[in-house]
Amino acid sequence: MEVTVRIRRYDPEVENPESYWQDFPLTMDDSATVLDALIKIREQQDGTLSLRCSCRSSICGSCAMRINGQAGLACKTQVASAIDDASTIVIEPAGVMPVIKDLVVDFALFWDKIREVEPYLQPQGEEPEGEYIASNESMLHLSSVTSCIMCGACVSDCTVMEVDPTFLGPAALAKAYRFTADPRDGDAKGISQERLEKLAAPTGMWDCTRCGECVTACPKGVAPMDRIMALRDQAMEAGLNNSNGARHAEAFVEIVGHSGWLNEALLPVKTVGITNIPGLMSFLPVGWRALIHGKMPPLVHHNIEKVKNVRKLVKKLEDPPPE
Secondary structure, three states: OOOEEEEEOOOOOOOOOOOEEEEEEEEEEOOOOOHHHHHHHHHHOOOOOOOOOOOOOOOOOOOOOEOEEEEEEEOOHHHHHHHOOEEEEEOEEEOOOOEEEEEHHHHHHHHHHHHHHOOOEEOOOOOOOOOOOOOOHHHHOOOHHHHOOOOHHHHHHHHHHOOOOOOHHHHHHHHHHHHHHOOEEEEEOOOOOOHHHOOOOOOOOHHOOOOOOOHHOOOOOOOOHHHHHHHHHHHHOOOOOHHHHHHHHHHHHHHHHHHOOOOOHHHHHHOOHHHHHHHHOOHHHHHHHHHHOOOOOOOOOOOOOOOOHHHHHHHHHHHHOOO
């Protein structure tokens, strides 16, 4: 199989370093992976090509990079499935994190976020006489979360971290959920109020925009965005409703449950709080730009047809039947 591997390269040791593209023509077996192709390039065409790899079995996570614009593991991606109509594969370093050389990125940001969520059990109260007991059901629920191999693919494609590096990010928040959902963490009911308060703070769980890129990028099915949504549920159930994120979620449900569609003029008001004058004033520049560009939402909000059906659905979700 003839294939061209197009690699975005970067050498920090040259004068005025800038990234550039370089093409490598290869002949590969039908069963070859993208990592096989990269290793062949390094061994047979250009020994200066830098990349990380280790297990070649989708276990270590070292070879995470962008393949055709999307993060993934080079050892898990077959060349035959990655080539386009021109038999070309485009390889770039993982996103968000600074590039050190070629396909090698600096993971300091990634590990700083992981450490920030304190990724270890923090049981509260009296110590048990024996070991901490966790039910089989609870651990099966966590099995997919514990499958995370810290490859950084989700961070690479996180659209929030791309513009706001202070955001905890999908990997760290999914790791946090691994502990908040563990019955051995927190108090006797498995609730870690202090941990949830930290995660609900600005740049935490509520800053996720639910774009779904982390779910698509994750090679192990951890589904970080789903874990972030579960964290939000935990925070709300723990009574942590006094934040813009929590108020936004509650206002969204309230507005849609009332009229059947979203009132975009009322949502920001309810999100920051109607008595929060500085918060409301901060919307003026955005509101003015929306007004002059004809994007201002209507001030008069009407119910949709058959809104009763929507209200029934919302009520059903808010008042689920007893188990």
